[in-house]
Amino acid sequence: MAHIPDSLLAGYRNFMNGRYASESGRYRALAREGQTPETMVIACCDSRAAPEAIFDAGPGELFVVRNVANLVPPYEPDGEFHSTSAALEFAVQSLKVKNIVVMGHGRCGGIGAALNVNAAPLSPGDFIGKWMSLIAPAAETVSGSTLMTQSERQTALERISIRYSIANLRTFPCVSILEGKGRLTLSGAWFDISSGELWVMNRATGDFERPEEKA
Template identity: 40%
Template sequence: MDAIRPLPEYLVKRYHGWKATTFAENKSWYRRLAEEGQRPRAMVISCCDSRVHVTSIFGADQGEFFIHRNIANLVPPYEPDGAQHGTSAAIEYAVTALKVSHLIVLGHSGCGGVQGCYDMCEGKAPALEETSSFVGRWMDLLRPGYERLEAGEDAERLRALEKQAVLVSLENLMSFPFVKAACDEGMLKLHGLWTHIGEGGLETWDPEARDFTPV
């Protein structure tokens, strides 16, 4: 525990600024959230990438989204094996306890995790192939998406793999019995999105067009 240190001063100052402004001006709303609990309408599974700011993209307030972030916004298949599954646990809680109406998988441009998966599958990232690599074993989830890629330039294939990360996750979501049941009952809808960080673009998976189309 010797590595634990106090917060850096710039974060302390930002906290006090928030407490004196945003919090002070909305005390009743924060108190209501604390006393009545959360009732988010949607769960968003997005990447850990610091450039992907889900609440800003949708102008969301506190209490509106139940957000889970991981490397490359991936959802593993349903595996009730007694191991520790953070993403699966978050999905279970959102669907069965919070009963969200929408479950959104949000991918993005320039994803480092997707780049790592691409390099690994191309045989260019031996470190990620080591059994000791947490990132590499996590990115194994995206190998089925890599196998679907068409021949072409690396940049095009990378962009396609970023979107495959969304599709693979949506497919894996339907392997969860409680997700499928909620969808079948009309209580839950799944959505696949991809955002271009530099251009502020947002695309959604259109099941009829079988492609991502601009929102």
């Protein structure tokens, strides 16, 4: 007998009676015509920071890839398995998105793991440890600072990692070429789970700023 958690079935029923009922025409059009999102969001797996909810996005509006700590690895065409790189390739080359947003968030467990250099692996494979080694140089620098509190170090690395990921995006030829032609924009954002605030990276300085509210 097929089974999934009751809470998911209850949520599905609410979805069918609510959002799907009100947007069924859009869903049918998307099924018939395919997706054409203009924005890709690279976000964290964290259940508290879902891009579709944060940006109030409807079906077909965002192409989202989520991984631990919203990291982008550098371009490595080595024949291995690269899920984030595959999603990026599809978004840029096939869907032809116009924007890529790397969105980090506060209290990120992956970032916390990167800062805890003495933590034991969660399994013999140490998959999280290997993944978070993408930002090891920054993590070592930040974790060694005695001038910041633990929470300040956490926030600092969360935001630094976003800049790292954007730099790694530019190692992909398809990204750097299109950005150079003005056909693709790269942005960074950081979401504060506690307050709901969204901070956006200034492309010129790398600083994170609160966007101005429009009347």
